[in-house]
Amino acid sequence: xxxxxxxxxxxxxxxxxxxxxxxxxxxxxxxxxxxxxxxxxxxxxxxxxxxxxxxxxxxxxxxxxxxxxxxxxxxxxxxxxxxxxxxxxxxxxxxxxxxxxxxxxxxxxxxxxxxxxxxxxxxxxxxxxxxxxxxxxxxxxxxxxxxxxxxxxxxxxxxxxxxxxxxxxxxxxxxxxxxxxxxxxxxxxxxxxxxxxxxxxxxxxxxxxxxxxxxxxxxxxxxxxxxxxxxxxxxxxxxxxxxxxxxxxxxxxxxxxxxxxxxxxxxxxxxxxxxxxxxxxxxxxxxxxxxxxxxxxxxxxxxxxxxxxxxx
Numbered sequence: 253x254x255x256x257x258x259x260x261x262x263x264x265x266x267x268x269x270x271x272x273x274x275x276x277x278x279x280x281x282x283x284x285x286x287x288x289x290x291x292x293x294x295x296x297x298x299x300x301x302x303x304x305x306x307x308x309x310x311x312x313x314x315x316x317x318x319x320x321x322x323x324x325x326x327x328x329x330x331x332x333x334x335x336x337x338x339x340x341x342x343x344x345x346x347x348x349x350x351x352x353x354x355x356x357x358x359x360x361x362x363x364x365x366x367x368x369x370x371x372x373x374x375x376x377x378x379x380x381x382x383x384x385x386x387x388x389x390x391x392x393x394x395x396x397x398x399x400x401x402x403x404x405x406x407x408x409x410x411x412x413x414x415x416x417x418x419x420x421x422x423x424x425x426x427x428x429x430x431x432x433x434x435x436x437x438x439x440x441x442x443x444x445x446x447x448x449x450x451x452x453x454x455x456x457x458x459x460x461x462x463x464x465x466x467x468x469x470x471x472x473x474x475x476x477x478x479x480x481x482x483x484x485x486x487x488x489x490x491x492x493x494x495x496x497x498x499x500x501x502x503x504x505x506x507x508x509x510x511x512x513x514x515x516x517x518x519x520x521x522x523x524x525x526x527x528x529x530x531x532x533x534x535x536x537x538x539x540x541x542x543x544x545x546x547x548x549x550x551x552x553x554x555x556x557x558x559x560x561x562x563x564x
């Protein structure tokens with residue numbers, strides 16, 4: 253049976269082992285529970301049962317029976333991605349400019365293109381650390397979010413970057429178009445985020461959620477929206493989208509989190525107006541500060557013009 257090592261993402265922190273395995277491997281809850289009951293699952297090397305809880309940042313080690321083509325999970329298919337740019341490349345890291353509609357890595361239920369598959373198709377060698385389908389991935393962007401991602405190419409870089417993200421020394425800067433005009437125009441949204449109480453695919457501000465901190469500054473006020481710059485102190489799933497929805501300024505186009513569909517149509521958007529515009533981190537090999545930037549993609553630039561109209 254092949255051994256799978258699965259880093260536990262923040263979004264599954266505190267979940268039961270069987271629930272976490274089900275989501276991470278795409279197995280039924282019953283099959284995941286059977287694996288744990290049979291002694292095939294360990295958390296950081298310690299045997300765990302199906303009802304034990306997982307911790308974000310820990311490693312689940314699973315002996316997966318050879319039932320799905322030999323890997324028990326999701327194969328990484330080398331598929332080129334049109335429009336994915338390479339912003340920086342050296343022996344240790346590659347920084348990509350991810351288009352909308354591309355996932356960071358394969359996952360249950362996703363059949364579209366991925367960053368991992370695109371890099372494989374382009375002949376890039378990336379770190380073998382992490383689960384097979386997520387090798388080299390140290391952070392992620394939503395499928396519907398465009399912009400900058402760094403991927404580790406060496407094992408040392410993987411470890412260093414994972415630590416940097418955990419210790420919050422990476423500078424992650426986003427631009428977003430939020431409905432209305434935030435008041436105050438600059439500030440901090442400090443509110444815990446957890447799974448939505450009634451919609452499993454969404455997240456929400458919840459009393460028992462994980463600490464989540466978003467800093468923002470308004471760059472420009474438009475008639476119906478505001479262009480804001482965002483610095484993330486934490487990196488929860490959907491954090492920016494959830495926080496701005498919670499303060500009643502959902503991102504333009506983000507119908508999942510309550511955006512106005514009329515304004516989304518006017519902007520010509522089929523996704524949230526959100527772009528990872530800058531990324532800065534200490535290079536894992538040289539120790540020098542590396543900072544890269546990305547222009548708005550065509551759909552977001554056009555939407556910004558449409559919302560600004562004659563006032564711009």
